[in-house]
Amino acid sequence: MRFFVLFLGAAALVAGCANPGTPALNYTVPLQPEGASAYVEKPGWATQRFAVAAANPLATDAGYQILKAGGSATDAAIAVQMVLALVEPQSSGIGGGAFLLHYNGRVVDAFDGRETAPAGATENLFLDAEGKLLAFFPAAVVGGRAVGTPGTVRMLEMAHRQHGKLPWATLFEPTIALAQGGFRVSARLNALLKTETELQKDPVAAAYFYQADGAPLPVGHVLRNPALAEVLKRIASQGGQALMEGEVAQAMVDKVQQHPSNPGTLALTDLARYQPLRREALCHDYRARARDFRVCGFPPPSSGAIAVGQILGMLNATQAAALPLENGVPGADWLHLYTEASRLAFADRAQYVADPAFVSAPAGRWDSLLAPTYLAERAALIGQGPDARRRETAPPGTPGGEQSAYAPMADQREYGTSHISIVDGDGNALAMTTTIEAAFGARQMVNVWPGLAGGFLLNNELTDFSFAPTDARGTPIANRVQAGKRPRSSMAPTLVFDKTSGALLMSGGSPGGALIIHFTAKTLYGVLNWGLAPQQAINLPNFASLNGPTLLEEKRFPASTVEALKARGHAVRELELTSGLQAITRSEASGKVQWLGGADPRREGVVMGD
Numbered sequence: 001m002r003f004f005v006l007f008l009g010a011a012a013l014v015a016g017c018a019n020p021g022t023p024a025l026n027y028t029v030p031l032q033p034e035g036a037s038a039y040v041e042k043p044g045w046a047t048q049r050f051a052v053a054a055a056n057p058l059a060t061d062a063g064y065q066i067l068k069a070g071g072s073a074t075d076a077a078i079a080v081q082m083v084l085a086l087v088e089p090q091s092s093g094i095g096g097g098a099f100l101l102h103y104n105g106r107v108v109d110a111f112d113g114r115e116t117a118p119a120g121a122t123e124n125l126f127l128d129a130e131g132k133l134l135a136f137f138p139a140a141v142v143g144g145r146a147v148g149t150p151g152t153v154r155m156l157e158m159a160h161r162q163h164g165k166l167p168w169a170t171l172f173e174p175t176i177a178l179a180q181g182g183f184r185v186s187a188r189l190n191a192l193l194k195t196e197t198e199l200q201k202d203p204v205a206a207a208y209f210y211q212a213d214g215a216p217l218p219v220g221h222v223l224r225n226p227a228l229a230e231v232l233k234r235i236a237s238q239g240g241q242a243l244m245e246g247e248v249a250q251a252m253v254d255k256v257q258q259h260p261s262n263p264g265t266l267a268l269t270d271l272a273r274y275q276p277l278r279r280e281a282l283c284h285d286y287r288a289r290a291r292d293f294r295v296c297g298f299p300p301p302s303s304g305a306i307a308v309g310q311i312l313g314m315l316n317a318t319q320a321a322a323l324p325l326e327n328g329v330p331g332a333d334w335l336h337l338y339t340e341a342s343r344l345a346f347a348d349r350a351q352y353v354a355d356p357a358f359v360s361a362p363a364g365r366w367d368s369l370l371a372p373t374y375l376a377e378r379a380a381l382i383g384q385g386p387d388a389r390r391r392e393t394a395p396p397g398t399p400g401g402e403q404s405a406y407a408p409m410a411d412q413r414e415y416g417t418s419h420i421s422i423v424d425g426d427g428n429a430l431a432m433t434t435t436i437e438a439a440f441g442a443r444q445m446v447n448v449w450p451g452l453a454g455g456f457l458l459n460n461e462l463t464d465f466s467f468a469p470t471d472a473r474g475t476p477i478a479n480r481v482q483a484g485k486r487p488r489s490s491m492a493p494t495l496v497f498d499k500t501s502g503a504l505l506m507s508g509g510s511p512g513g514a515l516i517i518h519f520t521a522k523t524l525y526g527v528l529n530w531g532l533a534p535q536q537a538i539n540l541p542n543f544a545s546l547n548g549p550t551l552l553e554e555k556r557f558p559a560s561t562v563e564a565l566k567a568r569g570h571a572v573r574e575l576e577l578t579s580g581l582q583a584i585t586r587s588e589a590s591g592k593v594q595w596l597g598g599a600d601p602r603r604e605g606v607v608m609g610d
C-alpha cells in the first residue's frame with residue numbers, strides 16, 4: 001500500500017543496481033506532497049506482510065521500496081535513516097547517534113550508536129571560567145563544544161553486517177537520487193527554519209537553508225544537497241570509514257575545533273576509534289487486561305526503557321487499571337496516578353542512569369529498577385482515592401536496598417530526534433530512535449567540498465550530560481561529562497511481545513527529549529491497557545511530569561480535568577507537547593494476521609506496507 005499514487009513519470013529517477021546475483025533496487029523518486037506541519041489527522045494503516053513507519057513520507061517510501069525489493073527490516077531502516085538525514089535534517093542524520101532494537105524472530109539485540117564524549121572533554125565542559133553553569137542555549141548548544149563523536153553510521157554498519165540482505169551500497173541509492181535530483185522542503189522543515197535564530201549564523205547552513213534576503217526556503221522549494229550525495233556515495237562504496245576517517249572526518253574536526261566563538265575538542269582520533277556496541281536489550285514482564293506481555297527496550301545509557309517500565313509497573317500496582325478513558329481521553333484520577341508514578345520514575349532516572357561503562361547499576365543490575373517488589377514499594381508512595389493529593393517531593397528510591405554514591409542530576413532541557421518502526425516479511429522487526437539532539441543539532445553544517453552546496457549537520461548530544469559534575473556538596477553526578485562516555489538518553493525504542501507465544505505484538509517510539517518517555521508510555525498504555533489501535537493511541541492527548549509540574553497538551557483536555565488535577569495539588573501547565581510517535585502493532589482476526597500502523601498527527605510521518 002503505497003501512499004503516493006502518482007509518480008514523476010519521465011522525470012522518475014531510476015537509481016543504480018546492486019551486485020549481480022543480489023536483488024536489485026530500482027528506486028523511483030515519488031511525487032512529493034507538500035503536507036502541513038500542524039495537527040493533521042492520519043487515517044491509520046493496515047498491511048498484511050510488512051510495514052514501515054517513519055517521520056517523513058519520502059523516508060517511509062524509501063523503506064517501502066527497499067522492503068519491496070527484498071530487503072530486510074535493517075536494510076529498510078538504513079535507507080530510511082539516510083533519507084531522513086536529507087529531508088528531516090533538523091532531527092537526525094550521519095552527524096548524530098541512534099539506538100536500534102532488533103528482533104530476528106528469536107532474539108532481541110540492542111545496537112548502540114550513541115555519540116561519545118571526545119577524549120578532550122572534561123567534566124567542566126559546561127562550566128564557565130568562574131565555575132558557573134553555562135546557559136543551555138545558545139552558549140552550550142551552538143558551536144563545537146557539545147559535538148559528540150557521531151555513531152549512527154558505524155552502528156548501522158554493524159547491524160547490517162548482522163541482519164542485512166541487500167548490499168550496503170544499495171541502501172544509499174534513494175538518498176543519493178533525492179539529494180541530487182532535489183526534494184521538496186516540507187512544511188515542518190520550513191516552520192522550524194522560520195523560528196531558528198542560530199542556524200543562519202553558520203555560513204554553510206545559511207547558504208543551504210535560507211534565501212539571499214534571509215528568509216527560509218519556502219515550502220515546496222526543490223532543494224538539492226550535492227555535498228551530502230558525495231559523502232553518501234563514499235560511505236556507500238567504502239563503508240563508515242569514509243565518514244570517520246579521511247577528508248570527511250577532517251572537515252568535521254575543522255568545523256568543531258575552528259568554531260570562531262565556541263570550539264570543541266572532537267579530534268580525528270575520536271572519530272577513527274569510535275565503536276558501536278551490541279548490548280543486551282532490557283526486557284521486563286507486564287500484565288494488562290489479563291494478558292502477559294514482555295516489553296523490551298534500550299538499556300543504559302538510555303533512561304527510556306527504565307523510566308517507561310517503571311511508570312507502567314507502578315501504575316499496575318495502583319488502581320489505574322480500573323480507570324477507563326473518559327470521553328476518549330484520560331481522566332483526572334488516572335492522570336494523577338500517572339504523573340505521580342512519573343515523578344518517582346524521573347527521580348530514579350536523575351539519581352542512577354548513566355553510561356554503564358562509567359557507573360554501576362544499582363544493586364549491580366539495571367533491572368533492579370524494574371523489579372516488581374521495588375515498583376510496588378515505590379507505588380505505595382502514590383496517594384490514591386478521590387481525595388489523594390500530589391506528593392510534595394518525589395525522591396529517588398533504593399532499589400536492591402543499596403544507597404547510591406551519586407547525587408541526583410538537575411532537570412535539563414532535552415530535544416530533537418526521530419523514530420522509525422519496521423516489520424519485514426521474514427519475521428524481523430525493529431524500533432530505532434535517532435537524533436542529533438536539538439533541532440538542527442549544534443547548528444554546524446559540515447561541507448567537505450566548497451564547490452558543492454549543502455552538507456550535513458553535527459549533533460550537540462553532549463548537552464544530554466549533566467552540566468554540573470557534582471552537587472553542592474561535591475558528590476559526583478552519575479551522568480557528568482567524562483572523556484569517552486556516552487551521554488544519558490531518553491530514547492525509548494520499544495518492542496512488545498506476547499509472553500506466552502513469544503509473538504511480536506508492537507514496535508514503537510517517539511522523539512521529544514525527556515518527553516519521549518511519556519509519549520512512548522502513553523502509546524504503550526493506550527494499546528496494551530485500553531485496547532486501542534496504534535493510531536488511536538498516538539492520537540490521545542499528551543501528558544507528562546518530569547518531576548516538576550503536571551504537563552498537559554494544550555486544548556486537548558476538558559477544563560474539568562484541569563480543575564480536578566489542580567484540586568489535588570497539581571501545578572498544571574498546558575503546553576504544545578509535540579510528539580512524533582510511530583508505531584506498528586500486530587492484529588489477528590479469523591486466523592489472519594495484519595499489521596496496524598500509526599503515525600503522529602502532530603508531525604509529517606506516514607506508514608506504508610503491503
Ligand code: GLY
Pocket residue numbers: 414415416417435436437438461464488489490491513514516
Ligand atoms: N537527545 C535526545 C535523547 O537522546 O534523549
